[in-house]
Amino acid sequence: MAAIPNKQFKNICVLSGFTYGKHKEFVEAAIDLGRSIAARKLHLVYGGGNRGLSKMVSEAAFIRGSQVLGIIPRVLKPLAVRLTHPLEKS
Template identity: 45%
Template sequence: MTETHMPIRSICVYCGSRPGRDPAYIEAGRTLGRAIAAHGLRLVYGGGTKGIMGAVAAGVLGEGGHVTGIIPEFLVDMEATRHSLGQLNELIVTEDMHERKHKMFERADAFVTLPGGIGTLEEIVEIMTWAQLGRHEKPMVFANIGGFWKPMLDLLSHMREEGFVHTAHKVQPLIIDAIEDVVPSIMDRWEDLGRLKGDDAVISRL
């Protein structure tokens, strides 16, 4: 079946359920949320209403945007409050983390990673793994607020140099320092991919 190049309609954001030490992390979450809403896109995220997760959702909702939260039942009272979850446009409660991650992937057209902990890291690494295996071509972004992701990016470069990232051309996340550039960069990347697919289609007919 031929893959259709669809427009960006939703962005999945991975980030911490805690605020972190630098106030810039929370502000980046709010700014990203406002930008998602301003571009008419839907936020897909882990459903938390605390920390950076809550800031992103608040940014979208404050601008009248649409938020889909996906959270496992056992995390509802840890990462959110049931009252605040009622403010989301759509709430999906899953049985476990595995189901949560798959639903987030299915509903997202692009992925952005803000500062976060082990869970945040695990989520974006899985998405990059699926890209490497050819399971998707959706844009992936590291929002490198204050250089937060530099150690991770250095490790990725090291793995490439040592020959452990096969099909590395499929694992090319965007590294963006300025949070206001994140959504425009995703749109540009998707348009570039669409043009490449169009060129390939022309070549295949020659």
């Protein structure tokens, strides 16, 4: 497969757990991922929940200036709690 010259991704989708896991390293990695997304000036698309590693990635990216879009499938909406970032209007 040939590389496409002068093309850069602007959005990245991250799907991760809605729990924190058993190891604090998972939380640290999620925060680092969010920071890296923002540092690269990417926009984050994620599962939209306010729990676990998904929350950590989205908050770390948002706080550092990334646009964040949370998408919750209709079938999961009754089970999910939507995350509203502190500076985001509902």
